[in-house]
Amino acid sequence: MRPYIIINAAMSADGKLSTRERRQVRISGADDFARVDRMRADCDAILVGIGTVQSDDPSLTVKSPALREERLARSGEENPVRIVLDSKAETPVTADILRKGGGVRIIAVSEEADLEKVRALSEYADIITCGRDSVDLQHLMEELGRRGISLLMVEGGGTVIWSFLSQGLFDELNVYIGSMIIGGKTAPTLADGEGFVDDTIFPRLILDYAGQMDDGLLVRWKRRE
């Protein structure tokens, strides 16, 4: 069975995740970062795409010492399992996600990945190979379920979020909308990828919560079956 999947992202009022140069932007305020940290501590695993690793070099660790302690006592690890969707095994072995903090890492690669790069990464992370030229998400989700991951947080970027949304692989979508405009038609948005053309297949959402947080808005939707 696949995990329960929560997609979480922060976007500007005009729907951008970062600048057109893919430079990471602080969109969330302090309360939203604290909420995200709590969510990281509560979930079994957290996932991003290789695009995010290349632009932001995130560690995806739990930041609050108190939450790390709490998590350690509960699960034996300070951090959730950290997963990268990385078809061609391009994650640098120096990446913060591999070097910072304790806990398990998984790099999900496709059959196209260079075996030498896979071998190098396997010293730092478990490798799951699924899919011919990009990672097969349905297959990966089943495999994560078999490994005991029942709550997964997907943090982005726009290409990865599109894949999860378009394949119906989500249960909740949490979006923090910051009070700024980033602009740029090539800047990453919440759902990039190719987009739908047929309105009969748009994923439909049920509004679950909306409220002010910091100087922005937190919105949570659930997936409509």
Ligand SMILES: NC(=O)C1=CN([C@@H]2O[C@H](COP(=O)(O)OP(=O)(O)OC[C@H]3O[C@@H](n4cnc5c(N)ncnc54)[C@H](O)[C@@H]3O)[C@@H](O)[C@H]2O)C=CC1
């Ligand atoms: N504001 C926010 O909350 C966040 C912003 N970002 C921003 O997003 C940008 C990165 O987004 P993207 O360039 O779109 O990269 P991405 O992080 O979405 O990674 C996309 C890449 O993942 C790989 N991949 C393998 N299998 C895949 C599959 N089944 N579906 C989709 N991708 C798959 C492909 O190589 C693909 O190009 C950065 O600028 C980053 O700063 C990223 C995360 C959160």
Ligand SMILES: Nc1nc(O)c(N)c(N[C@@H]2O[C@H](COP(=O)(O)O)[C@@H](O)[C@H]2O)n1
């Ligand atoms: N929730 C949220 N708000 C923002 O304003 C952001 N820019 C992001 N970015 C995401 O957080 C990752 C960085 O994590 P670490 O601090 O390195 O643990 C970044 O890669 C984006 O996924 N998120």
